[in-house]
Amino acid sequence: MLLYCSLIEYSDSLLLIFKSKRNISGPIIFRAYLECYVDFINLANDRKYGYFMQASFHKDWIKILEEQSKGANPYLSAIPTTTLDSKHMLENSRIELKSLKEKGYSPLSIFKKFHRANVVDEYKSIYATLCAFSHNNISALRNRFFFLQPEKETFDIALFKETDDVTPFIETGYELLRESSFTIHTILNSGHASAFLSKEPSKE
Template sequence: MKDILKHTIEFSTEKAVLFQFESRCKLAAYSMGIYCSLIELSDTFHTLMKFENYTGSLSVYRSFIENFVDLRNLKLNPFYVNQLDYDSYLQDQRKFKAAKNDNLYIKFPNLDLDFKLNEINGIIKSLKENKEFKLCGSIKHKFALAGMDQEYDGIYPTLSAESHCSLDAIFERHFEFDDTNKKVNLIINNKNKYENYSFYLANISNYLITAGILVANILEMQQLDEFVAEKEKIIADLQVYI
């Protein structure tokens, strides 16, 4: 199954550079940027699987699926660019507020922070009031908008647990009951977990080729037939493992 993902990454990389788009068009630029990130995140996930480094892999998968949700929403509603702008400006607002409060880790010595914050606050207010698109208030809302409630309720909790200091994830990784000796063993870098990850390998292959189809549709059907045909082959290959 790792070979299928590797092939999907190679196909996607080869086709990504062939897309023609206007970089000044937010929809096209944001879609292509997210697509390229999906290819890179897939490659990172594949590398971790290849070397059986499972800890951290589902954090990568979580980033992947969040990016996929954004791309799907861009395809469903071009005005979703407002959501991405809003999220970006919120991050800027947070950074500049921290700098203004003399945070040790972030400095903008040559910037008028009051002016910048006023400017950003104005843009955020404008995006909130925009009638073309109602902003999402949570990641759950984004998944729902993408029609991916099942993924949010069924997969995302596990991905979040792996990404944070979850006791479930910690005990799953590092403690194993030895039934023979009736004791708990401490484990570091357990290499015997591949079967638990076959689901994620299959899904990330499917999501990545589907992402190419989404981009092809956004960019006026460029390479659409090639992506659709390739998805059929990938799904057929994955069926062998199901």
């Protein structure tokens, strides 16, 4: 349910960004949206997928607590290094992660998540492109700020002039949210799943 709630809020954020013509952050948010959708589908298909998510949680938490225990990182100073609580949390996460791994639930890479959701083609195309924007790939930077002026044999660098058509983001985001809505209502047996069968946006 929390993943579905995230999809709703990501959708709302994307619409607000595109309506305000601040497209630069659109691909970055859409990347997070797509990752959330993959987790949602995996969990919907197999409730035990939640154990993989728990494994990822403990793996990441262990990294933070181990770094914090060194006492040298100022950004983690809010967590006292000498308290029994922090030591207990670290030891507990190590135990939990070890137990999950022994049961076959190791943290999954992003590729394995997409593979498990049967959307590898999307990973190798849509997701790869979105990552270029998140990681400030040269192609993404050129697309954002670089505007050729061939008649003058020069170029301009400009802010807030993104020219990309955002329609693919809106249409894909709509379809993913529709599918997710149908899935969650089917799982909950709410009686409203049929409202999300149509692939056409509501005219209301």
